[in-house]
Amino acid sequence: MALPYALIAEAISWRHEFHAYPELGFQEHHTSRRIAELLETFGFEVHCGLAGTGVVGTLRNGPGATIGLRADMDALPIQERLQQPYSSTLAGHMHACGHDGHMAMLLGAARHLSQTRHFSGTLHLVFQPAEENLAGARKMIEDGLFRLFPMDAIFGMHNWPGLPQGHVALNNGAMMASLDTFEVTLTGKGCHAAMPDEGADPLVAAAELILALQTIPARRLSPLDSAVISVTQLSAGEAINVIPERAVLKGTVRCLHANVRDRVETLIGEFVTHLPRSFGVRGEMHYQRGYPVTLNHADWAEKVRCVAERVVGKDHVHWGTNPSMASEDFAFMLHACPGAYFWLGADKAAPSPPLHSACFDFNDDSIETGIALWVELAEQLLPHRLVDQATPFPS
Known part of the structure; x- marks a missing residue:
């Protein structure tokens, strides 16, 4: 999938903006306002306030199924050691887990899908606060996420050091520990x-x-x-x-x-x-x-596998990957709604610093792949009525 260079450059600029102004869990006020502002300019219906700072953007494009795509927003209480033009401006706060990149990739997909509309159905883009230890996903659910925005399935993506750039990893069961x-x-x-x-x-x-x-x-x-x-x-x-x-x-x-x-x-x-x-x-x-355990639903994980193979090639998809003993509160969403969670490679020629390191920095070169994955997932799971469907997904 060829994405416009201008879109990739803009997504990188959003990533740097978020990185420079990191906010901790349930304190993402500036971040959520910026996300809402961008989604509105893309033509999304925007709902703010779930779990305090959560944002849901909705794009409807005719009849069809409804899916959700999620990105986490919060930073960590870590003093950044990097020296970049976009380094954290807030002492003791930094995006050390790549949530800045997650937001930028989902916003890039939002802009592209709002312009092309090569899908039929409804998209809910979920920007979730407080993933780090504070269970923001559970709070969004308690505040009515799936009641206000019913979904057939929801998906989460996380950048992953130790996996090469341009690779995707997932399985049809447990991805992360309780x-x-x-x-x-x-x-x-x-x-x-x-x-x-x-x-x-x-x-x-x-x-x-x-x-x-x-x-x-x-x-x-x-x-x-x-x-x-x-x-x-x-x-x-x-x-x-x-x-x-x-x-x-x-x-x-x-x-x-x-x-x-x-x-x-x-x-x-x-x-x-x-x-x-x-x-x-x-x-x-x-x-x-x-x-709880981040547990993929087998049929939806298989659909993500097919999408990933179309985007990055079969040789770059690690199917049946071993789970991590780290934890992820997207688990609450997968307990409440079918769906799947997968990893996007972060390593360049040299290995990336680990997540939660004071030296971690999201790999901007992976943003294009992340946007392409979200766009392809939306277009394949919500097929446009006029699009050739000669290669249907497994049921």
Whole structure:
């Protein structure tokens, strides 16, 4: 698909604009206003305010099905280390996950589709706030996303370091893991550090518990099950010569299957209850369910595969790719509506810095491919009544 050079250049300029003014989750006020302004100039119906800063642009073009295309908008609380003309102007904020590129690609597709209209049906473009840890997708759904904008299917695309530029990866099942968090409070008896026998040390119990939790994936689950348990915070004590009364552990759990997720929660609870007792310490746990598994619907994933092969070629489509143990709140949308989620390669000749790195920068050379994928997906899933349909998609 040949896209106008002017469109690609404009999309890159939008990307740089968003990158220079990054906003954190539920604070994307400038970003959402700019998106709404652009969509209105393209001729879209624009609805603002879902989840506070969310934007939905609708383009109707005759009878047919209805699909949604989603881009996330929020930045991360990271101090950028890049020195670019478009580097972040806000200290401690940066687009370190490529959401600036996601918005630019979807806006580029919006402009092109509004001009060409080689489709029949309805497009809803969903610009979602607060993907990073704050579950903006869930909030949009709670605010009526699929009630106000019914869709036959919805699709999400994310740039992906480790995958070459111009390549696409997806599968017909789990793409990203679930995300749960836990907080464990260990309560013992404080005492002088020189007289540990007079107390009950919660730090020793914490150390043993941290190590013991790692045996859950290694020894309590099947080797065929995937789970990651990470203790990421440990806080205790105020004085160097005092054994504290209390220690607090915090961490995350990632799983790819619901039954494994349930099993891991149960096992962590058992460890927290029983292991500290041998040290005279009481353990209590608060476990919080977060993002579900990002689970593609097989038939819609197959349609994305066909579209990707038309755009980038069969040799550049990685079908059946292994899922990531990172998490993505597009999972909430796929639990509420059929659809699929896929990755777009980010690596040039040299590997891209990882997502969430202070040195990450979205690859502008991938913008054309991203726009082409969105346009082709819309045109193939909403075929124009006058367009030759000699190569139908699998049902």
